[in-house]
Amino acid sequence: MNLTPTPNRRTVLTAGLVGTAAVAAPAITTPTTAFAAPTPRQDPFTLGIASGDPDATSVILWTRLALDPLADDGRGGMASGTYQLRWEVAEDERFRRVVRRGRALAKPEFGHAVHVEASGLRPDREYWYRFRLGRHLSPVGRTRTTPRAGEMPSALAMAFASCARWEDGWFTAYRHLAAERPDVVLHLGDYFYEYQAGPEGNVRGIEGPETMTLANYRQRHAQYKTDPDLQAAHAVAPWLVTWDDHELDNNWADEMPEKPEEQPGFLARREAAFRAYYENMPLRPSSAPSGIDLQLYRRVRWGRLASFHMLDTRQYRSDQACGDGFATDCAAADDPSRSITGAAQEAWLLDGFRESDARWDLLGQQVFFAVRDRDESPAEAVSMDAWDGYAASRRRITEGWLDAGVRNPVVLTGDVHTHWANELKADWDEPEGPSVGTELVTSSITSGGNGQDLEIGSYPWQEWNEHIKFQNQLRGYVSTVITPDSMDVSFRCLPYVEEQGAPAFTRARYVVEDGQHTLNLVEDNPLDTVQPR
Template sequence: MTALSRRTLLAAGAAVGAAGAVATARAAAAAPVGATVPSGPLRTDPFTLGVASGDPDADGFVLWTRLAPRPLAEDGCGGMPDRVVEVEWQVAADERFRHVLRRGVTAARPESAHSVHVELAGLLPGREYFYRFRAEGFVSPVGRTRTAPPPWALGGALAMAFASCAQYEHGYFTAYRRLAEDEPDLVLHLGDYQYEYARNTYVIPGGNPRDHEGPETVTLANYRQRHAQYKTDPDLQAAHAVAPWLVVFDDHEVENNWADEVPEQPDPHFPARRAAAFRAYYENMPLRRTSIPRGIDMQLYRRLHWGRLATFHMLDTRQYRDDQACGDGYRNCPAAADPTRSITGAEQEAWLLDGFRRSRARWDILGQQVFFGQRDSDAGPATVVSMDAWDGYAASRDRITRGWLAAGVRNPVVLTGDVHAHWADDLKLDWNDPTSRTVGTELVCSSITSGGNGADSTGHPWFGANPHLRFYNNQRGYVRTRITPGQLAADFRVVPQVTAPGAPVHTRASFVIEDRVPGLHRTYDRPLDPALRAAPSDGPATIHDETTRP
C-alpha cells in the first residue's frame, strides 16, 4: 500500500467524519430530551462515532464500532431503538475492498450501547488490513489496521506513536489529526481519553473554545454520552482509523485523582460510579473480551508482543494503588517511601516482574500513566515530589527497577502521559546520587489539548535539582517513535496552538536510545520560537500536573 493511498484514506475519513459530526450535533440539538426512539429500521447513519481497531497480535486484532444516529442523546443510548441490530463486518487486503478476506455478522445489543467488538484470529502476521461495517443499509468509514510480526521475527522498524490527555473543552484535537498523518503502525493511548467535568468547571485562561454536553459524568448514561461526544470529533476518528490502538485509562475516565476504591472527595456512591465508568470505557474502546468489566473490576493490564523487537507491558496504575500519601499535591512526605505501599498492587507487580524474566525482546516498553522518574521540586535539601506519581510510591518504583535489572532486561523504556507537557529523563538506580548508574529511559508525552495552548520553552527550574531530567516543553502534541533492533528514536511533536483548529505540527526535539545503552542522546533541537515563548514555569503551581481538582 502506497503512502498516497493511505493519505487518500485519511482525507476521505476526514470528510466523512466532519460531515457526520456536524450532522449528528444538529440532530442531537433538534431532538427533544426523552423523545421516543422509533423501533423500526434505522433512518439515519448510525456510524457517527467512526471505527477503531486495537490489541493486535500476530494473527489478529479487535475491530470496534458503536451505532449512534444521535450520539449526544442524554440517555446515553445514541438514539438507537431498544432492539438488537445485526452488523456485518469485512476485512480486506485493500482499502477498496476488491479482495475481501474475512467477513461475518455480529449483534449490536442495547445493553452494550450497541457497541461491537469483533476479535479476529487466523490472519497472516506482519500484514496491513482494511476493515468496515454495514448495518441496515448504512456503511461505516474504512479503517486501516495491521497484525504484529510473527513471534520469532526481529523484523524491521516499528512506527509507534503515543498520546494522552485530551480535554475536549480545552481545544481542538488537531494533534490527533497530525498523528494520523504520520501513519504509525501502532498507537498507545496512556490515559485521560475523556474528562468527566461539566461545562465551565475546568476552564483555561481566555475561556474554553468548546463545551462538554451534559453534567459531570456520574451515571452510565453520562459516561456513554461523554464518550460519544469525544468520538464524534473527526480528528480523533482519523487517529483511530489509521492504526490499531493499545489503550489504558488514568483518572479522568472515572474522576480526578481516584485511587482504587477511594474517590477524590468522600462519596458513598463511588463504587457505582466506577462500575459505570468502566462499563462505558469498555463499550467505547477496541478491547478484547478479557477486559469486559465485572462490577468495579476490569482487567486492563496486559502484554503485547511485536515479534522479538518489542514487548509492550501495559500497566494500570489506578485500579490497585494505595491512596495517595499526604494528599494529592507536591509534598515532603516520609510515607511515600513506605515499602508496603504500591502503585500497581501486588498481583500486577508480580505479573510485571515475571514478564521481565520471561522476556526475549530487544525492547521492553512500559506503557503507563504517571511520571516514573523522580522530580524534586525543591532546590534545597528537602525532597518535595508529587504524591500522584511514582514518587509517591518510591519503594514500588524501586522494586520494578531492580526487577528489570535482575531479569537482565536489555532495553527498558517507560512511556508516560498525565502531566500535560513533554519530558524526557534518564532513570537512575539511586536518585540521591546524580552520578549513579542510568538503568533505563523515560519518555513523557504532552497533552493533546489539556491545559490549552501552552508555550514553547527550553528549560525548567527543576533541572538544577534533577540532573537526570533531560528535556521539557509545554506545548501540546504527542511523541512519535521509530523502533529498530539498533535504536529507539523519539520525536517530540508539537502544535503551536489548539484553541483554533488546523494548526501545523513540527518536531520540537529528537532523541535516540541506543541498544544496550540506557539513557538519552539528543539528535535535534528546534530553535525557540519567540512568538510562542513564555516565562519559565515556577513549578507545580503553574503546571497542571493532575494533582488538584480545578
C-alpha cells in the same frame, strides 16, 4: 499476546458479559434473526470505527452505533433492540480481496457497541476493515497484525498520546498523528475528562454535567468520538489503551474517590465508568467488566523487537500518601507495604521481564516514573499521585528489570500535560550513577490550553533534577521509530490548540541507542525558528 495475568480478586472476569458475537462466515447474508432491530434511516456510524490489541493472527475491531450521539440518556438515539451488523477485513483499501467476514450483535445493554475478534489473519500484515448495517457503510479503518513471536522486524513506527480535554482546545494533534500512519498507537490515559463543562474557558462550546452515571459516561465518550480528528487517529492504526484518572474521577485510587465526601455511591460510579470505557474502546473480550472490576493490564509482543507491558496504576493502588498533590519529605511515600500496581500486577510485570526476549521492553503507563523534585533544598517535594508517592513500588520494578537483564527498558508516560525526557536511575540518591533506563513523557493533546515553548535546559527544576534532559509545555504527542539498533524519538508539538488548523513540528528529537539507556539529542527546533504563529 499474553492476556492471562495472574488471577486475583480483580482479574476473575466473566467472558459471558461480552456485548458482541462474531463468527467467520464464507459470505455476508442478510440477517433474518427475529431479534434484529429494523435498520435505521440515518447513518448509525457517527462515532467512527477503531481497532486494537493486535496479535500475530487477530485484531479487535470496534464500532458503536449512535444516531444522536449526545442524547441525554446515553443511548445514542438508538432503539432498544439488538442490531446485527456485518463486518469485513480485506487486504486492500477497496475491499477487492476480502479475507474475513462475519456478523456481530450490537446490543442495547452494551450501548450498541461491538468488539469483533477478527481472527485467522496473517502475521505482520496491513489490513483494512469496515462495518455494514443495512445500506449504511462505516468508514474504512486501517489496522495490522504483529510479527510472529520469533521474528525480528526491521522497524516499528509507534506514536503515543494522552490527556485530551474537549473544552481546552481542538484535537488537531490527533489529525497530525494520523497523517504519520504509525504501525500502532498507544493512548496512556485521560482520554476524556469527567468534569462539568461550563461556558467559562470553554473553547469548543459544548457544555455538560460531571459524569456520574452510566448515561453520563456514555454521553461523554460519544461527545469525544464525534471529533473527526480523533476518529482519524482511531482509523489509521490499532490502538493499545489504558486509563488514568479522568475516565472515572480525578486522582481516584482503587475504591476511593478524590473527595472523601463522595465515597457513598463511588463504587456504583466506578462500575458505570468501567462499563462505558469497555463499551467505547477496542479491547478484547478478556477486558469485559465484571461489576467494579475490569482487566486492563496486558502484554502485546511485536515479534522479538518490542514488548508492550500495558499497566493499570489506578485500579489497584494504595491511597495517595500525604494528600494527592506535592508533599515534602513524606515518610509514607517510601512505605514498602504501599503499592501503585497491586501485588498481582507487580508479579505479572516482573514475570514478564524474566520471560522477555525482546530488544525493547516498553511500559505503557499513566503517571510520572522518574523522581521529580520541585524543591532545590535538601528537602524533597514530590508528587504523591505519581511513582514518587510509591517509591518502594518503583524500586521493586527497577530492580526487577535489572535482575532480569532487560536489555532496553523504556517507560512511556502521560498525565502531566508537558513533554519530558528522563534518564532513570537505580539509586536516586546517586544522580551521577549510571542510567538504567529511559522515560518518555508525552504532552497533552489539549489539556491546559495552548501551553508555551521553553528552551532546552531552561526549566528551573532541571538544575537539581539532572536526570531530566528535556521539558516543553507545548501540546502534542510523541512519535517514535524503533529498530533493533535504536529508538528514534520525536517530540511533536503544535504552536496552539485554542484555534483550529495548527501545524505540527518536531520540537526536539532524541535517540536511545541499543543498550545505552541514555538520551542523545540530535535535533533542537525552538518554536520561534520553526512555526511562528
